[in-house]
Amino acid sequence: MLEQYDTQYRVEYAGYSPVPIEFLRLEQDKEYEKKQVDQVDTFDLQLFARAEDEGRTEDPTPRKRQQAREKGQVVKSMELTSASITLITCLAMSMLGYYMFTMMMGYSAYCFSHVHEVEFSPDNISRLFPVIIIAFFKITLPIMLIAAVVAVAVEALQVGIYFAPKALRFDFSKMRFNISKVWQRLIPSRIALIEYGKTFLKIAVIVCISYAIIHKEFSQLLNLLDVGLMEGLTFIAGLTFKIIIYVAIFLIIISLFDYLHQRHEYKQGLMMTKHELKDEWRQLEGDPSVKRKIRQRQRETAAKRMMAEIAKANVIITNPTHLAIAIKYDSDYMVAPTVVAKGKGLMAQRIIDIAKENDVPIVENKPLAAALFETVDIGSEITPQFYQTVAEILAFVYRLKQKAA
Known part of the structure; x- marks a missing residue:
């Protein structure tokens, strides 16, 4: 009934012919889509405005979520991924450290023992380059593979397995210089302030943990002058490893809260106004293919019953x-x-x-x-x-x- 009255309604201006309401809606929709595109690169002047302040009070529909996912807009915390990679990589290095150290010492001993046999010329150096690259990958490949597997696993746990071709498209229009956009980016938004706060918190965690561990081992650090080279290097490596492990654990804890915050911000960003919800329902309801599928499904269900x-x-x-x-x-x-x-x-x-x-x-x-x-x-x-x-x-x-x- 509402649609019937809307289609019959006309807006008249003095001196102009009646304008169909559909034309006005079309112009409003075009303007809205333009604003949605520009919204990626601009900040709202209301720095601390939330979804409710903008009239977006309705939960996002499954179609809205699917469209966002197709554009590459998903819930994930980069801090959680980086902290997980750091922690697992350090644990892997503690288990593979002897292998890596043995390989590195073996290649070093071989190079130093045969250095007098090699004439340093451009041709000989070019022949040695592949050997050095192979040796480097033999030492570091296990750690790199573990880091890659952890990165893929953590990303998959957060967003699942998906492919978003729209996110790979290069938009040349974003390369145009716009002084107003540059000025707006200089103004800290609510999201930017939150990111600054997270960065400050991570720095504070790293500094505090490092200070606590170094302060505890400070007396042994002073005695490094009286020990051998290998013993000193072993102590420094163990101390560094301990700091990295503790920092990674605390960063993972912080990242879990960051992930929950990202989920909240993601939902807030997809919230819809009542007008958007109504327009989406009209689009779905008016789509002939959707109507045809609904009728076909209803007929099939009724026939089976x-x-x-x-x-x-x-x-x-x-x-x-x-x-x-x-x-x-x-x-x-x-x-x-x-x-x-x-x-x-x-x-x-x-x-x-x-x-x-x-x-x-x-x-x-x-x-x-x-x-x-x-x-x-x-x-x-x-x-x-x-x-x-x-x-x-x-x-x-x-x-x-x-x-x-």
């Missing part, structure tokens, strides 16, 4: 080939016999075939079949004018079943 009810029917009334009506009656909960299925042509033949498969009696009565098909809907009780005839048919069917038993 109807076919399942045929096996429970008491009798099938036919004319005998063009029409078929399935009647069911249960005195415990039915006031009158009910039509549970009906069809004509191929559907009628299908009803008859299912009835034969389930030993449902089939009775030919052309006038009754035609009248029931035209006047009684599926799931409805028959009208009083058919009581007598249908009662006689049901009585006949009951007698046949009693004789067969």
Whole structure:
């Protein structure tokens, strides 16, 4: 009813012809889409405005979420990924440290022991370069593979496996210089202030943990002048490893809260106004393909339900080939016999075939079949004018079943 009145409504201006409301809506939608595109690169002047302040009070629809996901807009915390990579990589290095150290010392010893055999010339150095690259990858490849697996796993846990081709498109329009946008970026927004706060918190965590651990081991640090080179390097490596592990653990804890915050901000960014919600519903409702799929699904569901009810029917009334009506009656909960299925042509033949498969009696009565098909809907009780005839048919069917038993 609302759409009907909207399409009939006209807006008139003095000296101008009537303008259809659809034209005004179209212009508003174009302006809105332009604002949505520019919103990526601009900051609102209301620095601390939230979704409620902008009138976006409605939860995002599944279609809105899917469109955002297709554009690469998903919930994830980069801090959680980087902290997880740091922690797992350090743990892996603690387990593979002996292997890496042995490989590195072996290559170093080989190079230093054969350095007098190599003439340093451009040709010889170019031949040594692949050997150095291979040695480097042999030492670091296990750690790099572990870091890559951790990065993929953490990202998959946050956003799942998805591909967003729209996010890979390069937009040349964003490369145009705009002094107003540069000025707006210099003004700290609410999100920028939050990011500054997170950065400050991470720096504070790193400094505090480093200070606490170094302060605890300070006396041993002073004694490094009296120990050998390998012992000193081992102590420094262990101290550094301890600092990194503790920092990574604390950063993961902070990142979990950051992930929850990112989820909240993501939902806030997708919140919709009542007008947007109404427009999306109209688009979906007016899409011919959507309507066609909905009707097809409804027909399929109704047909499946109807076919399942045929096996429970008491009798099938036919004319005998063009029409078929399935009647069911249960005195415990039915006031009158009910039509549970009906069809004509191929559907009628299908009803008859299912009835034969389930030993449902089939009775030919052309006038009754035609009248029931035209006047009684599926799931409805028959009208009083058919009581007598249908009662006689049901009585006949009951007698046949009693004789067969």
